[in-house]
Amino acid sequence: QVQLVESGGGLVQPGGSLRLSCAASGSTDSIPVMGWYRQAPGEQREWVATITIRGTINYADSVKDRFTISRDNAQNTLYLQMNNLKPEDTAVYYCYGIKDFDVSWGQGTQVTVSS
Secondary structure, rough: OOOOEEEEOOOEEOOOOOEEEEEEEHHHOOOEEEEEEOOOOOOEEEEEEEEEOOOOOOEOOOOOOOOOEEEEOOOOEEEEEOOOOOOHHHHEEEEEEEEEEEEEEEOOEEEEEEE
C-alpha cells in the first residue's frame, strides 16, 4: 500500500492562498488516480479534486476556478494550490491514491480560513 503524507495546511485570512503537498512513499507515476478530499467539523468527507496519471482533472463545483490540482511524478508529490480561500473551505484536507483497486489515505492537514 502507498504511504501518503500531507503538509502545507495552516491559518489564512479570507482571500488568501495556501498550497498543500502530499508526498508519496513510492513513485507516483505508478498511482493511476490521486486526489483530495476534505472534512469540515460535523460534516461528511467531501471530494475536492482528482487527477489521473494521464492528466485528466476534475474539480468539485465549490472549488472550481479557485483550486488547482497538480502532480509532479519526478518528485513523487501531489499538490493542491488553493486561492481566494473562503471560511467555508475550513476543513481537514486528505490526499488519496488509488492503485490496484486499493485506496490509500494520508493523515490529513488542517486548513483554517478566518480573519
